[in-house]
Amino acid sequence: MTKVVDLLRQKSRPYLFSNTLAPVVVGASLAVFELxxxxxxxxxxxAANTRHFRERMGQAxxxxxxxxxxIVPIMLGEARLASDxxxxxxxxxxxxxxFSYPVVPKGAARIRVQISAAHSMAQIDKCVDAFVAVGKQLGVLP
Structure with missing residues (x-):
């Protein structure tokens, strides 16, 4: 456990700019390592959910x-298109x-999807189906 605390002290931004490491950061980190x-x-x-989502979106x-x-960025290019x-x-x-400029470079607007282990395949498929439907409505897909 002291190795974890030492690592967090050396690499943690809050620690670098203050005198103490927030107890919640240490507690959460230890809980994650235990899990x-x-x-x-x-x-x-x-990993399976991410692979499934990426494959279906690419095939679409x-x-x-x-x-x-x-974290899967779907590249759209135009800020208005990403927003719509x-x-x-x-x-x-x-x-x-x-996301669009100034968060990302001009012409590199995107929608960012974050997959979770808690998502079911049915939820991921519903998401892809919605992307396909809206993509067709907005002319992103033929």
């Missing part, structure tokens, strides 16, 4: 930033956030 050491089920579920024709991580798409997806029960 991860008990089982890989949540990590495995997250969306341009995704490459990677295996559960996020709003219409909310009408389908899908809450996503559109």
């Amino acid at each position: 991860l050491s008990q089982s890989s089920a949540l990590r495995d579920s997250l 024709g969306f341009q995704l930033r490459p990677g295996y991580h559960p 798409m996020a709003a219409r997806l909310l009408d389908h029960g899908i809450f996503v956030t559109g």
Whole structure:
């Protein structure tokens, strides 16, 4: 446990700019390490959910930033398009956030989806289906 505390003291931004490490940061970090050491089920579920979402979105024709991580940027280019798409997806029960300049470079607007181990395959499929429907409405997909 002292190795974890020492690592957090060396790498934690709050610690670098103050005299104490917030107890909640240490407690949460230790709890996460304990959960991860008990089982890989949540990590495995997250990886499967991420893979499924990325595969279905790619097959549908969306341009995704490459990677295996559960934060999936769907590249749209135009700020207005990202904003409009996020709003219409909310009408389908899908809450996503559109990002545009100055948060991302000009011309690189996107919607960011964050996959969770708690999502079911049915929820992921519902999300992809909503993206496809709205993508067709807005001319993102043919």
